[in-house]
Amino acid sequence: MKGRFLLVLGSVALFSCGNNNMGLNSEMQCAVETVTKTTVDLERTYPATIKGKQDVEIRPQVSGFITQVCVDEGSTVSKGQTLFVVDPTQYEAAYRSAKAAVETAKANVNTQEITTNNKRELNKKNIISDYDLAMAENTLASAKAQLASAEAQLTSAEQNLSFTRVASPSNGVVSDIPYRLGALVSPSIATPLTVVSDNSEMFVYASLTEKELLGLIKRDGSQKSVLESYPEVKLQLSDGTLYGETGKIETISGAIDTSTGSVSIRATFKNPDQLLRSGGMANMVVPYHMSDVIVLPQTAFSEIQDKKFVFTLNADSTVNMTQVEVFALDDGKDYVVTSGLKGDERVVVENASILKDKQKIVPVTKAKSEENYKQALEDQKNGKLGL
DSSP states (O other): OOOOOOOOOSSSGGGGGGOOOOOOSEEEEEEEOOOOEEEEEEEEEEEEEEEEEEEEOOOOOOOOOEEEEEOOOOEOOOOOOOEEEEOOOOHHHHHHHHHHHHHHHHHHHHHHHHHHHHHHHHHHHHSSSSHHHHHHHHHHHHHHHHHHHHHHHHHHHHHHHTTTTEOOSSSSSOOOOOTTTTTTOOOTTTTTTEEEEEEEEEEEEEEHHHHHHHHHEEEEEEEHHHHHOOOBBEEEOSOBBBBBOOOEEEEOOOOOBBTTTTEEEEEEOTTOOOOOOTOOOOOOOEEEEEEEEEEEEEGGEEEEEEEEEOOOOEEBBHHHHEEEEOSSOOOSEEEEEEESOOSSEEEEEEEEGGGTOOOOOEEEEEEEEEHHHHHHHHHHHHHOOOO
């Protein structure tokens, strides 16, 4: 975007949009330009935080002393790899005991089945009563229930034994390890054994103001359309360099943070070289390419109750106060006008804040306005004008 002349506020500004140099003309001289449509590229930078696609806290599911630490901090691990071993002695004993209980229960069931089958035959021959058969059937059912209970306890014991080997739930990089060999740990520990971060792709979070989000939704029609139209974004690292991969904004949070008045956006970046690390800081750079738009310096705008206005020039050198809409983002010097102007109007491009509707001015070119400004500075330097 072309640089534009920004007038200094204060008494010097009167010579660019005010009385002429000699003070003989009561009408204001103001720089005027004929607006045309153009193409602009804007970039907006947002402070951002980096997080792993999946940061998993690793916690033990059984209590005991750590007998092995199988990885080191910063190690790259794969899903299912053992990270820690908790002393398995008591859990192995519990497993053997539960297994023995299952075998005993199975034997009882087998014995009771033989007994019950025999009594069924005796009952058919009316040798024993129905009551005796029912008691045998109940005893068999009880034995089967005891077997089921023993098998459940065996499953629990087997699971607890497997939990003594703490494995990684995903591929990733190991974070800090606050617990070492011999430390007593349990499922209720406040600090996890470590954190495994899946860094194959990274989530980068930044914030939009509510005003910026509203402007984007008004432009595109819906939040879904905003996401679809968002261009690929860049990442400026903490050393000022640009990250080699571009990212895509995938989500916009559904709620506005009442403490900051902002909404969170999330972009995903591939991380093949593991250059990005969870917890890092960066700047998200969002480009905006816009065609057939009108660009005016911010000095051409006045603002009343959050509404923006420019002054268009009539044939009789009077001005009309015209309301316009501008794009939510700007570069700090110019605004992109999205509605209110057709593209062939003559617009006052400086000090709109001191103009009034229907006021008559002396239109000059921007070059002439700059010349007046330089002359005013020279006059001040030579003591011809007082502050």
